[in-house]
Amino acid sequence: MSRENDFFDDANTDVDVPTYSRDPYAMTGRARPQRIEPKRPEPKKPEPVVEEPVVNEATKTEPSVAKPATAVPASAATTAPATRVMDKSVADEPATEAPVAEKPVRDKRGTLSFGLLLLRLVVGGLLLVHGLQILFAFGGHAGLNTFESQLSDHSHADLLAVGISVAEVVAGGLLILGLLTPLGAALGAVAAGFLALHHLRAWEGGYFPATLDTEVQMWAILAAMSMVILFTGPGRAALDRPRGWATRPLASAWLFAIIAVAGLAGLWFLTA
Numbered sequence: 001m002s003r004e005n006d007f008f009d010d011a012n013t014d015v016d017v018p019t020y021s022r023d024p025y026a027m028t029g030r031a032r033p034q035r036i037e038p039k040r041p042e043p044k045k046p047e048p049v050v051e052e053p054v055v056n057e058a059t060k061t062e063p064s065v066a067k068p069a070t071a072v073p074a075s076a077a078t079t080a081p082a083t084r085v086m087d088k089s090v091a092d093e094p095a096t097e098a099p100v101a102e103k104p105v106r107d108k109r110g111t112l113s114f115g116l117l118l119l120r121l122v123v124g125g126l127l128l129v130h131g132l133q134i135l136f137a138f139g140g141h142a143g144l145n146t147f148e149s150q151l152s153d154h155s156h157a158d159l160l161a162v163g164i165s166v167a168e169v170v171a172g173g174l175l176i177l178g179l180l181t182p183l184g185a186a187l188g189a190v191a192a193g194f195l196a197l198h199h200l201r202a203w204e205g206g207y208f209p210a211t212l213d214t215e216v217q218m219w220a221i222l223a224a225m226s227m228v229i230l231f232t233g234p235g236r237a238a239l240d241r242p243r244g245w246a247t248r249p250l251a252s253a254w255l256f257a258i259i260a261v262a263g264l265a266g267l268w269f270l271t272a
Helices: 005-013 025-028 080-092 112-136 145-149 159-175 180-203 214-232 251-271
Strands: none
Touching: 005 145, 005 251, 112 145, 112 159, 112 180, 159 180, 159 251, 180 214, 180 251, 214 251
16 A cells, blocks of 8 residues: 555554543642632621610600511621711710800909008008108108207117118008018018107106007007008908909918018117
8 A cells, every 4th residue: 555545544543642540730749739719708787677665754654665677788798887877976975065154253352441441541651751751841840950959869860760761661562562561561660669668768658558658659550550461461452353362362461571570670689
């Protein structure tokens, strides 16, 4: 036969193809690759909504019977539970009252401020008028020279006479206005206290009120009243009203009281 017949004979016959009986992955010691399918999330079923019984507090009636649970459509499953949970949380919260602004409590002091005003006018007026009489010699007073001669038993009588009269004028003006009241009261206490001690040293009579010199009594009372104003404050009818020492003096009162006592003692012993 020809070669063409030999070719077709080979096509019709079985070809000896080598086969491999062993697994190549087993021969290399590796695991055969596997295809892992991703898991799809299962659709969540909407939970049945159960209405809670409502108790009428006014009539104390029995709670109504809850209706059987009904299926919620899938389209409303995402919004309905959230809305109901929010409503329930709001209903469970206790009702809180809105904060009421407290009205400022006004410190009612009755007629105390008016009484302190009268006290300041009396003490300040006497100090102011007496100091002006010494400086300008009017109203029956001989003037500064006469007052200096009255203080002749003290050293530096000329400076002492001017200093006391000026202190009286300043203290009287501050007390009348209720301005810088601790300073005015301290100056008034020093000036009046010095004059009280001066007349007391020159007095040779008794020390009871009936026999005591009226000059001593007047200046001692003015000094004591100045210390009283120092500890009470000028009150609300004063220019010091916005300041703390106007109605509730504490640190300022003790501070200026110590200054007044120390100033009086120093002035007395330096000029004695």
